[in-house]
Amino acid sequence: MGKKPIYRRVVLKISGEALAGDNRFGLDDDTLGSVAAQIKEIFDLGVQIAVIVGGGNFWRGRTSENMDRATADYMGMLATVINALGLQSAFESAGIPTRVQTAIEMREIAEPYIRRRAIAHLDRGEIVIFAAGTGNPFFSTDTTAALRAAEIDADIILLAKNIDAVYSDDPKTNPDAIRYSEITHQEILEKDLKVMDSTAASLCRDNNIPIHVFGLSEKGNMLKAVYGEKIGTIIR
Numbered sequence: 490m491g492k493k494p495i496y497r498r499v500v501l502k503i504s505g506e507a508l509a510g511d512n513r514f515g516l517d518d519d520t521l522g523s524v525a526a527q528i529k530e531i532f533d534l535g536v537q538i539a540v541i542v543g544g545g546n547f548w549r550g551r552t553s554e555n556m557d558r559a560t561a562d563y564m565g566m567l568a569t570v571i572n573a574l575g576l577q578s579a580f581e582s583a584g585i586p587t588r589v590q591t592a593i594e595m596r597e598i599a600e601p602y603i604r605r606r607a608i609a610h611l612d613r614g615e616i617v618i619f620a621a622g623t624g625n626p627f628f629s630t631d632t633t634a635a636l637r638a639a640e641i642d643a644d645i646i647l648l649a650k651n652i653d654a655v656y657s658d659d660p661k662t663n664p665d666a667i668r669y670s671e672i673t674h675q676e677i678l679e680k681d682l683k684v685m686d687s688t689a690a691s692l693c694r695d696n697n698i699p700i701h702v703f704g705l706s707e708k709g710n711m712l713k714a715v716y717g718e719k720i721g722t723i724i725r
Contacts, residue, residue, distance in 0.1 A: 494716060496715055498611060498644055499539070500540075500643045502543075502631065503524065503541070503542050504542075504705075505544045506546050508542070508575070509546035514547070521576065521579040522583075523708065524576070524705070525576075528583075528616070529585055530709075531715045536715055539618075540573075540576065541618075541630055541633050542569055543630045547568035548561075549565075550565070559626035559627070562626035567621070569622060570598070570599070577589050586614065586616070587618060588600060588610050588617050590606075590620065592625075592633075629688070629689065631689035632692065644699075650702060653707070654721045655668075655677075656669070657680070670723070671723045671725070674691075675694060684702055684724070685700070699724060700725075702723075703721030
């Protein structure tokens with residue numbers, strides 16, 4: 490008997506920057522293919538997967554003082570839709586049936602987000618990609634991941650990032666940064682660790698949603714995460 494996944498339904502949060510690969514902008518074909526291949530490994534185990542994707546590979550906040558925060562955030566939401574459609578194409582090329590749901594209606598290219606419909610898609614064995622954040626400015630895609638995980642009753646949020654774990658400081662600039670293997674939501678808030686914003690961390694804490702942070706670049710990490718192996722950092 491082979492290993493069995495320890496989760497039935499997961500929310501996978503992928504940063505937009507991670508999809509750019511070494512280009513640091515836009516979408517990298519090889520990275521999309523690698524992400525799709527990793528997701529297919531856990532999809533084939535029967536795990537239900539919802540995906541939230543950021544938009545930082547196209548847009549990161551205000552570019553000038555003349556732009557208000559709400560406008561900048563709406564532009565970021567549109568960037569996440571581009572990434573969602575790119576992921577959908579990559580998933581379908583890998584043989585994974587996929588739906589995109591957007592928090593801001595754009596019926597010609599995706600379904601509007603409807604909680605019960607999303608759950609029905611997952612139960613039918615389709616991956617659902619949630620795009621356009623929460624549909625509201627002033628909320629990050631991390632907060633979207635926490636909100637959607639609570640709404641669809643996910644077992645855990647898998648936070649796939651450019652960095653391989655949660656650290657006390659930026660390990661690129663501080664070689665003495667402490668690497669955490671396990672930490673609480675409360676500690677994330679108290680220590681002001683930049684793994685996710687405070688709204689998302691509070692929402693996960695209040696709804697008892699664990700988070701598993703790991704590096705996206707290392708192949709096989711998604712599989713290890715759903716098997717419950719000790720990689721990266723667990724927040725609970």
